[in-house]
Amino acid sequence: MQVLYFAWVRERIGVPREEVETSAATVADLVEELSAREERYAVAFADRAALRVAVDQTLTDFDASLDGAREVAFFPPMTGG
Amino acid sequence: MRIVVQDAPFDLGEEAGRFAQADAGVGAVVTFTGIVRNTAAGDLKAMEIEHYPGMTEAALTEIAERAQTRWSLSDVLVIHRHGHLTPGEMIMMVATAAPHRADAFAAAEYLMDYLKSRAPFWKREITADGAAWVDAKDEDEAALDRW
Secondary structure, three states: OEEEEOHHHHHHHOOOEEEOOOOOOEHHHHHHHHHHHOHHHHHHOOOHHHOEEEEOOEEEOOOOEOOOOOEEEEEOOOOOO | OEEEEEOOOOOHHHHHHHHHHOOOOOOEEEEEEEEOOOOOOOOEEEEEEEEOOOHHHHHHHHHHHHHHHHOOOOEEEEEEEOEEEOOOOEEEEEEEEEOOHHHHHHHHHHHHHHHHHHOOEEEEEEEOOEEEEOOOOHHHHHHHHHO
């Protein structure tokens, strides 16, 4: 699936998007899997309270299922307006 | 309803004027405009706004649709810029048109409250000291409770 990163999450991970091969069942599983792969993910995902997540461009939470998901995005709380 | 996400500047007067003329049943138009504010120290060089193409438009459309369900509105306009902006430039505007002003005011406030913390935009301030992401404010999240 495509995994996207925005703002300081993108800066810490070092890429704006990447294709990730995963069998993670939920967003939380994906976060754990990536964090175990490389230190930069562990650093970016260290404080989950500071992170927001969208699955297929809809805001959701870390318990959300990834069944059938094509795109997951991680970013800090939004600051529009 | 019109939702626009663009890097180019927009003409507030022209947009507001055209919006106000669009529907014969309109009795009230409210507009809000957000402007790049300088820092307290006055050293802001630029503000950069990142967004999530695709989700941004979808989120703004959903917020506007919910406003239309909740209040009696004739029309809604949202324009939000992204990219590189300098102090004093207009970042965004919302406009609401309704038969009566109470609906237009309330819907404009609702749109702004949701747009600030539910539309995927992120601001970064560039000063002489470097670049820093703007932190979301607790009161912006708390503002959603009143709706």
